[in-house]
Amino acid sequence: MSVQKAYNSWAESYDEMLNKTRDLEEKVIRETLDGYYKSVVELGCGTGKNTAWLLQKCESLIAMDFSEAMLLKAQEKIESKKVSFKQQDLNIDWGLPEDSVDLVSCSLVLEHIKDLDAVFAKASKILKTDGQFYISELHPFKQYSGSKARFDDGNGIQELEVYVHHITDYTEAAAKNGFKLVQLKEWFDDDNKENIPRLVSFLFQK
Ligand SMILES: C[S@@+](CC[C@H](N)C(=O)[O-])C[C@H]1O[C@@H](n2cnc3c(N)ncnc32)[C@H](O)[C@@H]1O
Structure with a gap:
């Protein structure tokens, strides 16, 4: 099943199902972004988990996603x-x-995108000088151990097509496209550093 079709079918249950990754990311973005922005673009907004919150922090927002069902929910x-x-x-x-x-x-989109460099290039193109690029993704340690986006569509577990991105894949794509790293953080379930980190977040500046 294509990623787009999978999210169309996941849209109905995405907000309701137990999802530690989704819930931790909700906290990560709120702890990371403390500015007020004139113009924001949200990549892969999904059902709008972060969209309403981002709207409180900006004058205008373009929320993009390729899944019509996820967009409809938002x-x-x-x-x-x-x-x-x-x-x-x-x-x-x-x-x-x-x-x-x-x-x-x-938030939680780039595991589905093979070509990170192309996303950084597009983000760099639309950002003003000093503009920020926030990314939060499933930590590669989790990816190495087999974690990936998956959901139960009623007929069984559907695993989505994902790409492993190492930490340096992000930092090198960022540097190549004129970004400097402002912050890199790892996020753990229950703040317990004995666990493998669930998420990694980056804040880049153009
Ligand atoms: C795990 S959900 C995350 C949604 C939301 N950002 C959140 O944190 O809850 C991933 C989203 O990325 C979208 N997505 C994945 N690949 C995409 C692509 N190539 N173009 C646009 N959207 C994409 C999916 O449709 C889905 O809504």
């Missing part, structure tokens, strides 16, 4: 003149003006 929840939802495959041109955005935010 749209059902969020009513604001400040947001526009856009069905968009992140692997192709985003159709946004250059140097126009203050923050690009990306």
